[in-house]
Amino acid sequence: MHIPDGYLGPATCGFFYLVMLPIWMVASKIVQKALKARQVPLLAIAAAFSFVIMMFNIPIPGGTTGHAIGGVLIAILLGPWAASIAITVALVIQALLFGDGGLSALGANCFNMAFVFPFSGYYIYKAVSYNAPVISNRRVVAAGIAGYLALNIVAALTGLEFGLQPLLHRTASGQALYCPYGLNVALPVMLSEHLLVFGWVEAIVTALVIKYLQKQAPELLTESK
């Protein structure tokens, strides 16, 4: 899901940087207002957690690999705006130090994984766990559903970004200039592998940690914005 350099054309790269700039600004304003000093260490843990969980590449035997992001969990615990900043930090470090995800595609990768992902997951969790007591099982189920659905929403979005490239950029002879696969391939492949495998990993990680926190630190599960 970390789009490398060269797969997205300059127009797409520029567009997503432009979209992310105001999101990053609003996120810092909101986090600045809402962040309590005691939450600072949790935010650092969140960025570190998102980084390390993405190193666990899950194989589809004989096929591709994928991984969880951990971002819905962070959004549930710290709110979607704080999650957005924490995941952005992880994505920037991954791109700069480890070459995971391109620099030109960083805006798009942040839009997918650090914006759409925590926000969609957060609101799905809120909807499903509506009015449920902090220690109820419905919260655990809601966390799993939110992780699963949000990862698939982002997989579809990433597939869309890949798949649009051959439509946007071609040589005179019709060869693709950037991502060579169109929507008819990129969208179904990205979506099916996440629906079948990787979405479940995100769901299990998110639900298990929520279940654990219900016992160990239920105070973290009270409402956060």
Place this chain on the structure above:
Amino acid sequence: MKVVAKFWFFIGVLAALSPLGLLLPEHFKAGPAWGEWGVDEIRELTGYLPKGLEKLANLWEAPVSDYTFKAWGQKRPADLSLTYILSAIIGVMVCAGVMLLIAKFLVKNK
């Protein structure tokens, strides 16, 4: 143990286990993530190398690409997992450090 300490312990465990993310795909003969191929893999898959992709692909030379220290791993392939753990530790510390700086800056300038 305080919950923050428990979280750090948990992240340490994840870092120690991180080579699973390297060894499992190898064991099950799984390639890279879809859409994250290197230029050689693309040429193999599609029969050509898109011109724009070729130009942009090497935009940035990351110091530790793919979370492994290649030079070290080539000498002793068994050590590749160790370099993966080292990458996990470096990444975790840098992410936490950068996040702390940003958060402290935000809280201080309220």
